[in-house]
Amino acid sequence: MTSINPLKFIIPAKTEFASCTIYTKGNPSECPQPRLSKAYQGEIVYDSITQEATFFGPTQKACDDFQIDNCLLVKLSYYNLLKLAKNDSNLKGYLIDNGFQDTQNESPTNSTGINGANAENHSNNFGDILAGFVPVFGIVILSVIVAFAVKKLLGLSQSQKRVNRATGKRSRELAKQSASLEPLNFTLNPDALTLDKISYIITPLSAKIDQLSSKVEQLETDIFSLTQQLQTNSVKSLRIQGIASGGTPYPLETARQSSELLPLTVDLIKKAVATGEYFLISAHPHYFVSETPQSQQGLEDVKRFTIDGDSAQASSRTQSEFIAIPCDGHTYLIPNIVPNSTDPARTLKRHADRNNIYRNGQGANFLSLDELAVVEKNGDRYDLIRLGQIQ
Structure with a gap:
């Protein structure tokens, strides 16, 4: 100028x-x-x-x-x-x-x-x-x-x-x-x-990119769920082949009846989660629980769960997230493995990715648990007192 x-x-x-x-x-x-x-x-x-x-x-x-x-x-x-x-x-x-x-x-x-x-x-x-x-x-x-x-x-x-x-x-x-x-x-x-x-x-x-990102994450979860399901089916297939090779019939109803005689242990609980076979623990008292909305939003000082029902109501508790099962003086928190419930591997992965309830491990199988999460009864609810660990 x-x-x-x-x-x-x-x-x-x-x-x-x-x-x-x-x-x-x-x-x-x-x-x-x-x-x-x-x-x-x-x-x-x-x-x-x-x-x-x-x-x-x-x-x-x-x-x-x-x-x-x-x-x-x-x-x-x-x-x-x-x-x-x-x-x-x-x-x-x-x-x-x-x-x-x-x-x-x-x-x-x-x-x-x-x-x-x-x-x-x-x-x-x-x-x-x-x-x-x-x-x-x-x-x-x-x-x-x-x-x-x-x-x-x-x-x-x-x-x-x-x-x-x-x-x-x-x-x-x-x-x-x-x-x-x-x-x-x-x-x-x-x-x-x-x-x-x-x-x-x-x-x-940017909004479209966020939508695509969300869809990719959902696809990743679906692929992971399918992988876990294939692994579980593989374990079941091997078990059936082993029974068949031994020449001894082992119908499912017989397995359920025999589970009543099996003492409940931490290893049995881990096995039930790994195989997805609910009948392994179905005869033992337990409760179906879900995380409270306040806990999901981080508004509680601890992870907290409402009681949806007990083991007698298993057939109607497919929507519950977890099972709280007493064993050896502790109450352990595992994903819901009732038939037709949400994929337990997906449940564990979702929480492990956020490093709450269960921590991620080194392996690819989220159903292989090293340590079980522990909860404690607090009135009409359960509070998480120890995180679980995936192998």
Whole structure:
């Protein structure tokens, strides 16, 4: 910008502008579009090279020297100045004295005396400039969108102060808005305005990415569940083959009856979980429990479980998450292995991934337990007192 003395000027309400930026304690915000919502008092500085002007509120020096917390910066194009000069003789004289060109050529009926042909010529020139600018601007916008998307996906961030420093001299020319200005919630410079618009475009894309991520996680869980089911079926198949090779029939009902004679031990409980054979523990007293909503949200001081029912109600407790089963003076917490209940391996993986109730192990089989989680009766509920460990 050339060194031309500023003119004291009150920029009217509803003034159109090329760009409008505002600082509020260094934070950028966008002016109301496409016109100013009210009048502002300040200074206007004309640039005879570009035939454009900048309005500073409250003063150019206050904004440039960062003497105040707030500053308004309005860029006025050649055509914006023509309209303002039409109704302001002081501004018109200031512009002419500083080399403003073609102020007499707006239209035959205008006070500036611009003839229609020249005005049309200006309009055509401006259209040609705009036509050449749009493709370039589109490429720039596309480049910024791609960069912004990559930045978001990689989790990168940088503060507004760093952005302001990077803009160098241009940032220092932008000051802060005066205390008398209306509440400011707009973007301060074209760069910030562009980022806001890009953010508006990126937000739905980010939401779609989150949805895809959620679907991938669900697919991973489903694959894991299928793997665990295949492993369990393999164990059962080997057992059936072993029985068949021995020539001794071993029907399922016989196995259930024989389980009544098996003493309950920690190893038997682990075996029931590993094979998914509920009948191994069905004859021994136990309770079906589920984690409370407050515990799931982390609002409890410990992991806490409600009692859904006892072993006599097994057929109707497929929705319960866990089984609490007393053994050797302790009550152990294992996933629900009642037929048709939620896959116990998925239950253990979900909690192990969050490092609660059961911890992850080194193996790939989540049904192979090293240590059983322990709970303790607390009124009509159970509290977790020791985490379990997956092998």
